[in-house]
Amino acid sequence: MPRRSYDQYCAAARALDSVGDRWTLLIVRELLAGPRRYTDLHADLPGVSTDMLATRLKDMERDGLATRRRLGAPAAVYVYELTARGRELLPVLVALGEWGAADLGARRATDAVRAHWLALPLLGQLERLGEAGVVEVRVDEGVFHLRLGEEPGYGDGAVAQGAFDVRLTLDAEVCGAVARGEVGVVDAARAGRVAVLGDGALAKRLRAVGG
Known part of the structure; x- marks a missing residue:
């Protein structure tokens, strides 16, 4: 499926073309901790469906934010990890968290x-x-x-x-x-x-x- 775009010549709009979909930034949050198996990602993203998670991971691979690779023996499992471009989102998430803290309220x-x-x-x-x-x-x-x-x-x-x-x-x-x-x-x-x-x-x- 082709990537949807706001078709606006604005850096913020271009960024949202890549990371503005539901769940994408939360997947980035998880992958900032290091390579993760699909099952581990799903466990730490309560509420996301398996289909949605798979779709978002494919979108992130397409957009150059994440990659999928197979670990060597004895693990021999696939993991997802951020690219250098994806890791550049760390300060964005830190700033977003600081902005949103006031709305967190009681658990x-x-x-x-x-x-x-x-x-x-x-x-x-x-x-x-x-x-x-x-x-x-x-x-x-x-x-x-x-x-x-x-x-x-x-x-x-x-x-x-x-x-x-x-x-x-x-x-x-x-x-x-x-x-x-x-x-x-x-x-x-x-x-x-x-x-x-x-x-x-x-x-x-x-x-x-x-x-």
């Missing part, structure tokens, strides 16, 4: 949640500290990692078990406040509302009251 009974969905607001805030390193984040729903520095990102790819510069542990109350934009994770850490484990420069910046 509804029907709302799904995954630990790594908190990665986007945390990454945007921690990057502003200007320190490189790996951050392990522990929340009630699970554990994920952030990479700060020249190639920021999140996920557990290329992060060895136990290899982190600082560990942050957030309870449900702080998680919700950070997600809604009511408090920054740095301010929460300096106020003692986030447990900080580590001795390096990044950990010291997070403990430094007054910056």
